Amino acid sequence: MLRFVTCGVFLLMAAPVMAQSVGEKTGVNAVAGITPTTQDFVTEAAQSDMFEMQSSKMALNSADAATKDFARKMIDDHTKTTAELKAAVGKGEAHATLPTTMSSSQQSMIAKLTDLRGTDFDKQYHSDQVSAHKDAVSLFQRYGKDGADAGLKSWAARTVPALEHHLEMAQNLNK
DSSP states (O other): OHHHHHHHHHHHHHHHHHSOOHHHHHTHHHHHTOOOOHHHHHHHHHHHHHHHHHHHHHHHHHSOHHHHHHHHHHHHHHHHHHHHHHHHHHTOSSOOOOOSSOOHHHHHHHHHHHTOOHHHHHHHHHHHHHHHHHHHHHHHHHHHHHOSSHHHHHHHHHHHHHHHHHHHHHHHTTO
16 A cells, blocks of 8 residues: 555655646647646647658658648747757756657647658548647647747747748648
8 A cells, every 4th residue: 555655645746747737738728828838838849840740751751732832831830949949948048848749739740640641641641630739729829828948938938920820821722
């Protein structure tokens, strides 16, 4: 029993480091317009970039010409935002840790794309990009408005227009 309790205590202590807050993870904060914590913002922004780059690299091998053009832009732009995020976290006021993997739902989306080809791949990739960019726009708008870390807050606000443009481009892929 003592081992069980001890393990439980250690897991509870590690949980904030390993995961986003429940509200941010479930999307409740986004719906309510609640500002994410700095750690939640950093985690979601970094994971979003990882997903964008991984899925877009896949699109370079499987997609139509217009989708490949979009994918190249996503790789270039999200490589840039990843570098900017790393730099901002490195000199930030609040302590935050960059994640090293995508969320489980993003990993599932990548796995699904792996099995698709041709127009099926294009449709799923387009849908995933619209969804991912809607989430990113919301995240960056909320943190850019009221975020706790001044440097990250400023960077988030400056990044919103590019993400809104990405969303518009993704929405236009199906037209």
